[in-house]
Amino acid sequence: MAVMSYADAAKLAVAEAMREDDRVWCVGEDLGRGGVFKQYTGLVEEFGPKRISDAPISEAAIMGAAFGAAMVGTRPIVEMRFADFALCATDELVNQIAKARFMFGGQSRAPMVIRKPMGMWRSSAAQHSQSLEGWYAHIPGLVVCCPATPQDNYAMMRAAIACDDPVVYLEHKNIWALEGEVDTSLRGEFGKARLRRSGGDVTIVSWSDTANVAEAAAGALADRGIAAEVIDLISLWPWDKRAVLDSVRKTGRLIVAHEAVAVGGFGAEVVATVAQSGARLSAPPVRLGAPRSLVSYAPNLEDKLRVTAAMIAEAADKMMEAEPA
Amino acid sequence: MSLRNFDTRAGLARLILMERIRAFEETARRAAVEEGLVLGAIHLSIGQEAVAVGLIESLRRDDYITSTHRGHGHTLAKGADPQAMMKELLGRAGGCCGGKGGSMHIADFGVGMLGANGVVSANITIAAGAAHGVKLLGGDQVVVCFFGDGAANRGPFLEGLNWAGVFDLPILFVCEDNRYSASTLTAAMTSGNVAGRARALGLRVTEIDGNDVEELAQVAAEITARIRETGQPEFLHALTYRLDGHTYFDPATYRPEGEAERMRAERDPIARQRELLFEAGLSVAELNTVREAARDEMAAALEAARAAPWPDEASVFDDVQDVGSPAMEAF
Numbered sequence A: 001m002a003v004m005s006y007a008d009a010a011k012l013a014v015a016e017a018m019r020e021d022d023r024v025w026c027v028g029e030d031l032g033r034g035g036v037f038k039q040y041t042g043l044v045e046e047f048g049p050k051r052i053s054d055a056p057i058s059e060a061a062i063m064g065a066a067f068g069a070a071m072v073g074t075r076p077i078v079e080m081r082f083a084d085f086a087l088c089a090t091d092e093l094v095n096q097i098a099k100a101r102f103m104f105g106g107q108s109r110a111p112m113v114i115r116k117p118m119g120m121w122r123s124s125a126a127q128h129s130q131s132l133e134g135w136y137a138h139i140p141g142l143v144v145c146c147p148a149t150p151q152d153n154y155a156m157m158r159a160a161i162a163c164d165d166p167v168v169y170l171e172h173k174n175i176w177a178l179e180g181e182v183d184t185s186l187r188g189e190f191g192k193a194r195l196r197r198s199g200g201d202v203t204i205v206s207w208s209d210t211a212n213v214a215e216a217a218a219g220a221l222a223d224r225g226i227a228a229e230v231i232d233l234i235s236l237w238p239w240d241k242r243a244v245l246d247s248v249r250k251t252g253r254l255i256v257a258h259e260a261v262a263v264g265g266f267g268a269e270v271v272a273t274v275a276q277s278g279a280r281l282s283a284p285p286v287r288l289g290a291p292r293s294l295v296s297y298a299p300n301l302e303d304k305l306r307v308t309a310a311m312i313a314e315a316a317d318k319m320m321e322a323e324p325a
Numbered sequence B: 001m002s003l004r005n006f007d008t009r010a011g012l013a014r015l016i017l018m019e020r021i022r023a024f025e026e027t028a029r030r031a032a033v034e035e036g037l038v039l040g041a042i043h044l045s046i047g048q049e050a051v052a053v054g055l056i057e058s059l060r061r062d063d064y065i066t067s068t069h070r071g072h073g074h075t076l077a078k079g080a081d082p083q084a085m086m087k088e089l090l091g092r093a094g095g096c097c098g099g100k101g102g103s104m105h106i107a108d109f110g111v112g113m114l115g116a117n118g119v120v121s122a123n124i125t126i127a128a129g130a131a132h133g134v135k136l137l138g139g140d141q142v143v144v145c146f147f148g149d150g151a152a153n154r155g156p157f158l159e160g161l162n163w164a165g166v167f168d169l170p171i172l173f174v175c176e177d178n179r180y181s182a183s184t185l186t187a188a189m190t191s192g193n194v195a196g197r198a199r200a201l202g203l204r205v206t207e208i209d210g211n212d213v214e215e216l217a218q219v220a221a222e223i224t225a226r227i228r229e230t231g232q233p234e235f236l237h238a239l240t241y242r243l244d245g246h247t248y249f250d251p252a253t254y255r256p257e258g259e260a261e262r263m264r265a266e267r268d269p270i271a272r273q274r275e276l277l278f279e280a281g282l283s284v285a286e287l288n289t290v291r292e293a294a295r296d297e298m299a300a301a302l303e304a305a306r307a308a309p310w311p312d313e314a315s316v317f318d319d320v321q322d323v324g325s326p327a328m329e330a331f
Ligand SMILES: Cc1ncc(C[n+]2csc(CCOP(=O)(O)OP(=O)(O)O)c2C)c(N)n1
Pocket: B068, B069, B070, B118, B119, B120, B147, B148, B149, B150, B151, B152, B178, B179, B180, B181, B182, B186, B246
């Protein structure tokens, strides 16, 4: 097992897949110089500028052209630079890529990985900070994946490239440099959560970088004798309902934490699913997400929107107190 | 078109295909208006058949096309089965998209028809991408992208043409200019002109009478051969006219009085081709036989479609996605 960064883990997965399959190629702005987050550094030297392709600042064309190329037999990896800019290619993703296979009665496939670096990244303000994973989970036809660790960024990227469905692949910008051990024999499985920590008192469901925050919260809770179980969903569609329901049946307490705006966020789906399952809860479930406001440039304002480990731990504390003796 | 160099056999084949397209659409319109059998909005290409026929004639079966909401003609010309198309318009099993797409998503990947599109202009970047894929895979196919004059006012026009130029892609962009964007005169909403935009983006541009199938076929053969040879994108602006409304239920009252009637009398590409063939020696009876045969073929397609069952209800969950398919979800 090697230790590598979150960015390098995905890069390794891309390089290995490209060596194995000539049909895999990458396209996006500035890829020839390694991409804006250096997640493609060195790839153009190995694979050449046709397969690590620069692109004009034409998000709609990057998405639409990659889709056309997928329909005739290639397997594109599309780089959107920032999840925010991917909104310029919304028609191409939502109306074309997600729907083509169904609309054309199964005649076409869109085996694509659509990388959209997401999330708050210090002082990037409102147009370079969004977490919109919940939008994509709402769209039939798309697979949605938000890995939180180097291991999962490697294994899920391998799975995404191998997948015949379009995969919206949201990497968190805050953790490009996060290091961890990576077992390159592992391949991810969509819809299979990772148990980040087990415990019998409270279930904390999360994904993307907030799963790392939740794990830190669980550490703090353990110091005060509260055993939190942390479930990192990794993929939001499909998502591992079984893991969440089994855990909640055990703990009777549920916290869902994510960076996205809480209103209409995917946390609501998780809480609703648990509620509908009839699982007996010993405290009302808690949903932690950003208030319905915008990400600021000033750090103190930006922080007002963050879900912190302290907030998660406090929610757990309250739930434990609420329990009748 | 003069009679010099006129190839009667090829000219007759062109007439046959144009008559088949028109018969398909007239049959579909009747099925919509009189019987309510065609379910959604359909956009007819009546009057524009020459563009589809003239352009696609020079393509191989494994070449690709993309089309628009007005795509029946392109699809038939590329070789799709009219029965499967008619079933699709009626939303029936056996439709080319299994009854899931209808007219605006008509497609036949088996003949290289990569789909009509319900979103104006969206097929332009997709077509550029198909050509990009051909190039990456080392193929020698050509892509033809059909779109309307109105589509040139959306961003994908700029992005798609630029893309094809930047990556040197084997694609022909065909602006099928029928002068209207739904009820709006396109010129009133267009600064400059479409061909000028394509030129500014560095593409070789040809402007042509889109109602002259002979001229179109000859020029298209030259252009597609050149694209196959050079791998460079080109642009064709074909001026034509939509003889009917925007949709089959649009009375098109926004057009100046007499315009459509004059165009029908003077510029109908099918009438022009019949005249040419008559001058070349075919009898009116022979020409009428062509029309009758086309109508019979499409009447049979409609009967087959009418007799076809609705799609199997279980198919509603098919072909959404493999991973996380709704069929695997409990409701
Ligand atoms: C993005 C988008 N905007 C608006 C529409 C509604 N619409 C459908 S066809 C059409 C007119 C298109 O004009 P043109 O591109 O010239 O094609 P034509 O209908 O003349 O063949 C409009 C506005 C649409 N389908 N997609």
